[in-house]
Amino acid sequence: MRIVFKTSYDADIRLFKHNAQAFWYLLLFAIAILLPFIVSEFLIGEATLVLIWAICGMGLMILVGQTGQASLGHAAFMAVGAYSNVIYQENFSLPFVISFPLSGLTAGVAGALVALPTTRLHGIYLAIATLAISVLTEDLIVILEPITGGITGLFAPDVQIFGFTFNRYGNPVELYWLVLGITFIVVYAYRNILRSPIGRAFAAVRDSEVSAKAMGVNVARTKMVAFAVSCTITGLGGALMGHFATVFTHETFNLIISITLLLMIVVGGLGSIHGAFFGAIVVVLLPLLISVSRDAIGAYTGSGSITIPGLESGIFGALLIGFILFEPMGIYGRWLKIRTYFELFPFYRKDMFRRQKSYLKTERTQ
Amino acid sequence: MSLLELKNVTLRFGGLVAVNDVSFNVEEGEVFALVGPNGAGKSTIFNMISRFYTPAEGDIYFEGKSILDREPHDIPSLGIARTFQNIELFEQASVLQNLLVGRHTHRRSNFLTDIIFTPFVRNEERAQREAVEHVIDFLDLQPYREKMIAGLPYGVRKVVEMGRALAIKPKLLLLDEPASGLSVEETRDVAFWIEDIKKVMGITVLMVEHDMHLVSAVSDRVMALADGRMLAIGSPQKVQNDPAVIEAYLGSDHMSGDGEAA
Numbered sequence: 354m355r356i357v358f359k360t361s362y363d364a365d366i367r368l369f370k371h372n373a374q375a376f377w378y379l380l381l382f383a384i385a386i387l388l389p390f391i392v393s394e395f396l397i398g399e400a401t402l403v404l405i406w407a408i409c410g411m412g413l414m415i416l417v418g419q420t421g422q423a424s425l426g427h428a429a430f431m432a433v434g435a436y437s438n439v440i441y442q443e444n445f446s447l448p449f450v451i452s453f454p455l456s457g458l459t460a461g462v463a464g465a466l467v468a469l470p471t472t473r474l475h476g477i478y479l480a481i482a483t484l485a486i487s488v489l490t491e492d493l494i495v496i497l498e499p500i501t502g503g504i505t506g507l508f509a510p511d512v513q514i515f516g517f518t519f520n521r522y523g524n525p526v527e528l529y530w531l532v533l534g535i536t537f538i539v540v541y542a543y544r545n546i547l548r549s550p551i552g553r554a555f556a557a558v559r560d561s562e563v564s565a566k567a568m569g570v571n572v573a574r575t576k577m578v579a580f581a582v583s584c585t586i587t588g589l590g591g592a593l594m595g596h597f598a599t600v601f602t603h604e605t606f607n608l609i610i611s612i613t614l615l616l617m618i619v620v621g622g623l624g625s626i627h628g629a630f631f632g633a634i635v636v637v638l639l640p641l642l643i644s645v646s647r648d649a650i651g652a653y654t655g656s657g658s659i660t661i662p663g664l665e666s667g668i669f670g671a672l673l674i675g676f677i678l679f680e681p682m683g684i685y686g687r688w689l690k691i692r693t694y695f696e697l698f699p700f701y702r703k704d705m706f707r708r709q710k711s712y713l714k715t716e717r718t719q
Numbered sequence: 720m721s722l723l724e725l726k727n728v729t730l731r732f733g734g735l736v737a738v739n740d741v742s743f744n745v746e747e748g749e750v751f752a753l754v755g756p757n758g759a760g761k762s763t764i765f766n767m768i769s770r771f772y773t774p775a776e777g778d779i780y781f782e783g784k785s786i787l788d789r790e791p792h793d794i795p796s797l798g799i800a801r802t803f804q805n806i807e808l809f810e811q812a813s814v815l816q817n818l819l820v821g822r823h824t825h826r827r828s829n830f831l832t833d834i835i836f837t838p839f840v841r842n843e844e845r846a847q848r849e850a851v852e853h854v855i856d857f858l859d860l861q862p863y864r865e866k867m868i869a870g871l872p873y874g875v876r877k878v879v880e881m882g883r884a885l886a887i888k889p890k891l892l893l894l895d896e897p898a899s900g901l902s903v904e905e906t907r908d909v910a911f912w913i914e915d916i917k918k919v920m921g922i923t924v925l926m927v928e929h930d931m932h933l934v935s936a937v938s939d940r941v942m943a944l945a946d947g948r949m950l951a952i953g954s955p956q957k958v959q960n961d962p963a964v965i966e967a968y969l970g971s972d973h974m975s976g977d978g979e980a981a
């Protein structure tokens with residue numbers, strides 16, 4: 354195991370704890386850039402989708418994992434991002450480089466407005482309120498037909514940056530690189546949040562509102578900022594999802610997507626950037642795995658392709674229950690354990706990660 | 720002018736009068752202790768000063784100005800920091816991060832500059848860390864700096880909470896039972912720290928404590944309460960020998976001098 358000696362205050366302000374860590378992340382990023390030369394175009398499309406889901410997931414992670422506020426309605430903010438991005442391009446003739454950040458901002462403002470009345474709610478009430486927002490947004494999209502296209506939806510034009518065109522089918526590799534670049538920026542912003550006062554204010558609100566107040570943190574305002582930042586990021590993901598889907602309707606961002614997004618970050622691991630990525634991989638690969646194994650079983654038994662309605666969400670639900678029961682820290686938690694095992698090999702103790710007995714308030718009276 | 724002044728403060732929870740017409744002043748530079756049996760209303764007084772509760776009657780002044788029109792999150796920037804009787808730390812954060820939250824009132828960046836992490840934010844972070852390292856050195860918390868709160872022993876948590884309050888750099892420090900649940904050695908450390916907080920740091924201390932050894936050792940003045948009413952005020956000896964105080968403690972072992980450590 355590596356022990357970091359504190360030689361200056363920069364030691365924990367830096368993005369990476371030590372050079373080896375920086376090396377591994379840079380290697381990962383290099384592999385991500387070179388991925389199109391390694392895998393097929395089809396898989397690059399899937400990888401693009403993973404990145405888009407990961408961006409949406411990081412948005413929700415800021416709110417749920419960092420600030421401890423529930424949201425069962427984040428698909429609504431994906432929708433705000435996707436619709437406003439296309440509307441800015443089509444109705445206001447704005448180029449992607451302006452419409453895209455503006456769409457994130459629009460989703461962020463929408464999030465802040467939603468936060469205004471809802472941040473006084475806690476736990477289950479907040480979950481219900483945000484769930485209602487997801488449902489309302491679906492209806493709103495249908496009602497606002499003149500600008501949203503109603504149930505026929507909107508057609509997202511190709512992404513154009515300074516005359517260069519990105520299309521999912523025409524040049525999937527370039528689109529992948531574009532999304533990768535945006536993902537990189539979001540991860541960097543997320544890391545900055547974690548190492549600065551705003552990230553600590555989020556954690557303070559998450560862990561003890563009473564104590565946060567006693568430290569001078571304006572809890573209501575901090576929650577509002579968390580909603581705004583979270584919805585901005587998720588809105589950006591939604592805008593990319595719109596371009597990726599090329600056509601989208603109110604159903605593209607329905608309640609199921611809201612719930613999937615929440616399940617995704619729980620399965621991936623709450624409270625870490627890694628968790629959003631692990632979760633996104635599961636969300637994208639699961640349908641792929643199911644269809645591959647379905648075909649394989651069909652070919653083996655000779656019964657042709659079998660379809661079981663709801664299989665995907667069923668497996669996803671089972672996976673979630675499994676994680677909550679056996680690995681509450683998600684895939685990222687499991688990964689940390691495996692890594693520690695190899696770092697300490699052969700000195701790993703089986704109970705190393707058992708939670709130390711922590712002091713319970715009920716153990717003491719006054 | 721006193722640093723803190725409570726004037727005829729009354730607070731009721733439904734029919735229960737938790738604090739009944741209590742008045743006292745805390746002078747700058749002193750250590751003032753509140754003692755009394757459980758349920759006397761000591762923590763409730765702290766919660767009113769923190770503005771978690773609003774008194775039904777009376778007023779609270781800090782540096783001559785009423786604080787009743789303030790929100791709880793305004794209180795630390797006035798210069799009042801506190802700890803909680805039942806320890807309220809940020810469990811899923813490291814000791815360092817907990818202490819850094821104590822620097823929140825000194826923050827000059829906003830969430831936009833934070834997200835971009837401008838050079839200004841970087842310099843601010845260095846300054847905040849320097850301030851926090853002083854507290855870590857003062858309380859000997861070096862071995863725990865990077866440790867998560869969840870999983871730390873009770874005694875260490877107690878110290879971290881005091882450190883977090885000190886990181887605010889307050890004028891007035893409210894300590895709610897700083898030594899409860901601590902061993903004799905740990906309690907002795909707390910006594911030294913309180914002395915230093917007063918003499919070296921120049922911070923006024925208002926504390927609630929059951930351990931009469933500690934109270935006599937560090938406090939300049941003591942006020943005894945029972946059932947929300949004040950019984951006596953004065954030097955530790957005077958209050959300990961007050962007939963009304965002895966009467967209130969009859970059948971209770973709080974004044975035995977052995978402290979709460981068990």
Ligand SMILES: Nc1ncnc2c1ncn2[C@@H]1O[C@H](COP(=O)(O)OP(=O)(O)O)[C@@H](O)[C@H]1O
Nearest residue numbers: 719732737755756757758759760761762763764
């Ligand atoms: N939030 C509350 N709601 C109702 N009663 C309370 C509340 N907080 C404290 N009390 C009551 O007020 C009285 C004083 O409590 P407290 O100030 O905590 O006493 P202590 O002197 O032990 O710190 C007790 O009888 C307690 O039960």
Ligand SMILES: [Mg+2]
Nearest residue numbers: 719761762804
């Ligand atoms: Mg108390």
